[in-house]
Amino acid sequence: MYSPELIKGTVTPLILKLLSDNQRMYGYQITQAIKEATEGKVTLTLAAIYPVLHKLKASGELTTEKESVGKRVRIYYSLTEQGNDTAREKLKEFADYLSTMKSLLDLKPGLQKCLTL
Amino acid sequence: MPDPVASLSKEQIKQIKEKISEEGVVTSALLEELVDHFCVAIEEDMMEGKSFQSAFEQAFNNLQEDELKVTEMKTKELTEGKEIFYPDLLQSFLMVLAAFLISWLVSLTVQAIAIGEENVEVRAQWLQKNLLWIQVISGLLTLGGPLAFAIWKRKKTTANVPVFSFRSVPLYVYGVTLLIVVVSGFWLEPLTLFFPYFKEFRSVYTSLLENYSPLLLIILTILIMILKELLLRGIILKGLLMTTTPLRAILWSSLFCALFSYAYFAAIFVVSVMQGWLYWKTRSLNPSIFLIVVGYVIHYVAMLFVDQPKDFFFHFSWWGYVEHNLMIYLPLVIGSFLLTLGLFYYLHKRLGVATSISKR
Numbered sequence: 001m002y003s004p005e006l007i008k009g010t011v012t013p014l015i016l017k018l019l020s021d022n023q024r025m026y027g028y029q030i031t032q033a034i035k036e037a038t039e040g041k042v043t044l045t046l047a048a049i050y051p052v053l054h055k056l057k058a059s060g061e062l063t064t065e066k067e068s069v070g071k072r073v074r075i076y077y078s079l080t081e082q083g084n085d086t087a088r089e090k091l092k093e094f095a096d097y098l099s100t101m102k103s104l105l106d107l108k109p110g111l112q113k114c115l116t117l
Numbered sequence: 118m119p120d121p122v123a124s125l126s127k128e129q130i131k132q133i134k135e136k137i138s139e140e141g142v143v144t145s146a147l148l149e150e151l152v153d154h155f156c157v158a159i160e161e162d163m164m165e166g167k168s169f170q171s172a173f174e175q176a177f178n179n180l181q182e183d184e185l186k187v188t189e190m191k192t193k194e195l196t197e198g199k200e201i202f203y204p205d206l207l208q209s210f211l212m213v214l215a216a217f218l219i220s221w222l223v224s225l226t227v228q229a230i231a232i233g234e235e236n237v238e239v240r241a242q243w244l245q246k247n248l249l250w251i252q253v254i255s256g257l258l259t260l261g262g263p264l265a266f267a268i269w270k271r272k273k274t275t276a277n278v279p280v281f282s283f284r285s286v287p288l289y290v291y292g293v294t295l296l297i298v299v300v301s302g303f304w305l306e307p308l309t310l311f312f313p314y315f316k317e318f319r320s321v322y323t324s325l326l327e328n329y330s331p332l333l334l335i336i337l338t339i340l341i342m343i344l345k346e347l348l349l350r351g352i353i354l355k356g357l358l359m360t361t362t363p364l365r366a367i368l369w370s371s372l373f374c375a376l377f378s379y380a381y382f383a384a385i386f387v388v389s390v391m392q393g394w395l396y397w398k399t400r401s402l403n404p405s406i407f408l409i410v411v412g413y414v415i416h417y418v419a420m421l422f423v424d425q426p427k428d429f430f431f432h433f434s435w436w437g438y439v440e441h442n443l444m445i446y447l448p449l450v451i452g453s454f455l456l457t458l459g460l461f462y463y464l465h466k467r468l469g470v471a472t473s474i475s476k477r
Contacts, residue, residue, distance in 0.1 A: 027156045029149055043213050046154070046184055050147060051191035058196040063359050071127045074153045076147075081400040 002041055011044065013053050013094040016061075016079070016087035024065065025055060053077060061086050071081040125156050129169055133159070134285035136177060141186035144193065153184070202270035204356035206369060212263040212353065213373045220259040227251050249329055253337055260344040267352040281351040284401035290464065294395065294404050298412045299459050301391070306435055308384040335417060339410055346406050349374045349389070350396045358397060365392035388412070394461070398468045 009017035018033055025033070030053075031044045048061060056062040067078045079087060125133075133155045134148065142148050145283060155176050162172035204212060228243075244251075271280045349370055357366035371389035377383045392405040441444045 026153065028154045031154075045181060046151065047181075047188040047191055050150065051187050053193045054147065054192045055195035065277070065362055067155070068240055069360070070125065070156075072125075072130050072156055073149050075150050106128060 005045070007042055007048065008093070010042075011048055012056070013090045014042075015049070015056065016053060016083070016090050019062070019077060019079050020084065020087045020091075024076040026074050026076050055110075056083070123168070123434045124160060124163070129159075129173075130156060133173065135174075137185060140177075141183070144189060147189060147192050151188070155334075168395075186201070202240070202267060202356070203359040204353060205360040209353045209357060209369065209373065212267065212348075213376065215266075216259045216263050216377070218350075220255060223255040223258055226397060227255075232420075233449045239357045245324055245328070248324060249337070252325070253341070257344070258342040260348050261342070264344060264348045264352065267348070280356070281347060282401055283403055283477050284399070286399045286401050286403055287467075290395075290399060290404050291407055293460050294408050295411060297391065297457055298408055298415060300460065301388075301457045302412075302415070303435055304450045304457065305384045305387065307450060308387060309381045331417070333420060335414065338413060338417075342409050342413065343406055345374070345377065346392075346402055346409065349377075349404050350405050353455065354393055354396055363397050367397060395464075398464065 014034055015030060018030055022033075031049055034042050034044055041050060053062065057064060057077070060080055062077045063080050063083075065078070067074050067076060123349065135150050137148060137151050137155065141153060158176045159169065159172040160199055161393060162175060164167060167175070193472065220438055229242075268280050354366055354370040357369055360366075361369075370393055371386050374389035374392075375382045375386035388409070392408055395404040395408065435449065439449070
């Protein structure tokens with residue numbers, strides 16, 4: 001399992017990616033989808049996911065639909081048109097970041113030596 | 118991932134809700150959401166054979182220290198100052214009510230000015246002379262007041278988002294919308310029988326048509342229509358879509374739209390439902406404005422230039438045009454209605470694919 005510090009910056013892109021692939025999802029479903037896709041290596045706490053979902057809704061990236069499930073209410077999230085644009089930007093930025101990190105970690109020994117000087 | 122079967126009783130859900138509240142969650146939207154979160158987790162455990170009490174205890178024991186309190190605090194912290202004004206049903210209703218009050222005040226003011234003139238004929242002449250400007254100022258104040266309030270509320274937020282969505286939509290949407298406007302003209306006509314124009318309004322519009330240039334009237338009417346769209350679709354429907362289901366949002370905003378009109382309540386309600394659907398599907402005001410403006414221009418041109426027998430209808434009427442022949446009129450109405458449904462189905466199919474970014 002990865003540390004919360006490492007996961008922190010990835011929550012927003014992960015949520016946007018899932019919603020762009022699945023049209024609409026509810027909170028628990030998002031946490032489980034991430035857990036299953038990462039074979040349990042990334043587990044989101046309530047404090048990691050719900051504040052981000054509310055922030056994305058408040059800033060107009062997500063919209064919600066309420067549905068009755070049994071005797072309670074379920075809130076489904078989906079991307080707004082603005083959210084679609086943000087998702088594209090964030091995912092591109094995230095992929096670029098990952099590739100930069102990879103190249104940084106894959107540096108040849110000579111270059112690594114230069115960096116340490 | 119299949120959803121577990123919702124099986125918790127009302128009492129069990131109440132127990133979960135109380136526990137979450139006790140742990141420090143007070144924001145109602147978050148509380149509602151967390152209740153569902155815990156319910157699903159508990160139901161999953163129950164499906165594996167655990168009792169409710171054991172699943173309940175495990176779900177809360179699995180939490181980190183003060184996790185629920187931290188969730189509440191973080192949610193408040195992250196949304197602070199970023200909460201965009203999306204009016205819910207009550208706020209939408211209050212905005213419409215404010216619009217009516219403004220309209221009523223304008224009407225009272227105009228009457229007070231007119232009553233100042235004792236001579237009835239002079240009073241009537243004054244009203245007729247200033248009719249257009251009274252209508253325009255009344256329209257601007259009625260719609261502009263709540264609109265300005267909503268824009269001000271949205272601008273106050275720290276999130277950098279545009280107030281109105283004029284997102285570009287594919288050209289075919291306009292083509293199909295144009296067809297919908299033309300085709301729906303046939304079947305919308307019988308709906309105008311409900312709440313038709315009162316005699317007083319007929320005389321107002323006849324007087325306007327006689328005294329002012331048609332082009333000026335068209336431009337001013339379009340301006341008022343756009344303002345109406347900005348308020349009803351751009352602010353109210355968008356807000357309702359954020360706070361309730363799409364069906365309810367479209368129906369409520371359409372009801373408000375119909376209430377704004379003095380006549381043709383049923384027809385305007387149905388047109389508004391079509392506009393609401395277009396806004397919901399495209400998330401852009403462009404098709405909705407296009408539909409109403411093109412519809413109005415076609416209607417106006419037909420009223421001015423197509424000869425037809427004078428009958429019940431004040432405006433251009435297909436019923437009048439086909440000389441009250443039911444054998445022609447009825448198939449026209451039914452056929453056009455079915456064709457309109459077909460056109461919406463076509464848009465639904467094409468737009469359904471276009472809105473998913475993963476498929477772009």
